[in-house]
Amino acid sequence: MQVIKAASAGFCMGVSLALRRLDQALAARRARGQAGEIPPGSRLYTIGPIIHNPQLVREYEERGALCLRDLSAIRAGDTAVIRAHGLPGAVEDRLRALGVEIVDATCPRVKAAQLAIRKASQDGGTLLLFGEAEHPEVKGLLSYAGHGARVFGNLDELKKISLPDKFFLAAQTTQDKEIFAEAAEYVTCTSGRNVAILDTICDATRQRQDEVSALAARVRGMVIVGGLNSGNTTRLADIARNMGVFTLHCENGYTIPLDKLKELQPVGLSAGASTPDEQINTVEELLRRA
Numbered sequence: 346m347q348v349i350k351a352a353s354a355g356f357c358m359g360v361s362l363a364l365r366r367l368d369q370a371l372a373a374r375r376a377r378g379q380a381g382e383i384p385p386g387s388r389l390y391t392i393g394p395i396i397h398n399p400q401l402v403r404e405y406e407e408r409g410a411l412c413l414r415d416l417s418a419i420r421a422g423d424t425a426v427i428r429a430h431g432l433p434g435a436v437e438d439r440l441r442a443l444g445v446e447i448v449d450a451t452c453p454r455v456k457a458a459q460l461a462i463r464k465a466s467q468d469g470g471t472l473l474l475f476g477e478a479e480h481p482e483v484k485g486l487l488s489y490a491g492h493g494a495r496v497f498g499n500l501d502e503l504k505k506i507s508l509p510d511k512f513f514l515a516a517q518t519t520q521d522k523e524i525f526a527e528a529a530e531y532v533t534c535t536s537g538r539n540v541a542i543l544d545t546i547c548d549a550t551r552q553r554q555d556e557v558s559a560l561a562a563r564v565r566g567m568v569i570v571g572g573l574n575s576g577n578t579t580r581l582a583d584i585a586r587n588m589g590v591f592t593l594h595c596e597n598g599y600t601i602p603l604d605k606l607k608e609l610q611p612v613g614l615s616a617g618a619s620t621p622d623e624q625i626n627t628v629e630e631l632l633r634r635a
């Protein structure tokens with residue numbers, strides 16, 4: 346099968362950095378363990394899955410990086426790795442107060458968004474945030490905003506919010522940039538004011554979305570590889586699907602309808618920012634061999 350692969354498919358800078366920090370934390374812990382410096386029974390945890398990729402999370406658990414889902418399980422002497430999505434400020438404070446060692450692997454782009462939101466809030470604005478209310482990054486971003494912050498997941502939800510006197514707009518770093526631009530236009534027109542728009546969607550997200558749009562304009566079939574629980578991967582699939590392209594979002598090759606895709610070739614291939622190269626390569630090989 347003929348395949349056209351997006352150049353940006355796979356890990357972004359923030360994910361690579363977070364995994365590097367986790368590898369370093371595991372190595373440091375191993376060395377301290379050999380020197381007898383680790384409190385007996387203590388553990389290394391990531392606060393939630395290090396990235397939204399179930400296969401990789403399983404591999405790390407086997408290497409000793411446990412995924413913490415219930416904060417009450419963590420104890421003094423444990424190590425907590427903050428993942429690329431960041432963490433609400435109050436949770437980080439609580440962990441430090443408990444005596445937990447913190448390794449901060451928050452992506453620099455997420456950190457920049459947190460600080461920009463804090464500054465705009467301190468200047469007296471109320472945050473309207475474009476994002477998934479239950480996403481850990483969004484919960485972290487909200488913790489840096491003042492009272493009254495609101496989250497909207499699409500334009501319809503935004504239109505139901507009565508606009509505060511002084512407000513600013515920001516987005517989860519991996520959100521759809523076209524929808525965010527429409528949201529910015531809506532609030533500017535409706536309020537009749539110059540609204541502060543924080544440009545928090547990261548370059549890696551823009552690049553991946555632009556490449557998928559360009560690819561989708563050239564093909565009739567598209568495969569997007571990555572965790573089904575990954576928001577940024579799901580949005581790539583949505584972009585292609587909304588352009589009328591037959592699109593498959595998969596974590597591996599098992600679910601790919603090869604016969605159907607063969608009729609649509611050349612087929613586009615991309616992957617989310619949290620998809621390891623091995624997974625992309627496996628799917629690419631499967632497609633090319635079909």
Ligand code: SF4
Pocket residue numbers: 357358359360429452453454455518519547548549550577618
């Ligand atoms: S998608 Fe962007 S914000 Fe998210 S981890 Fe990657 S570089 Fe950072």
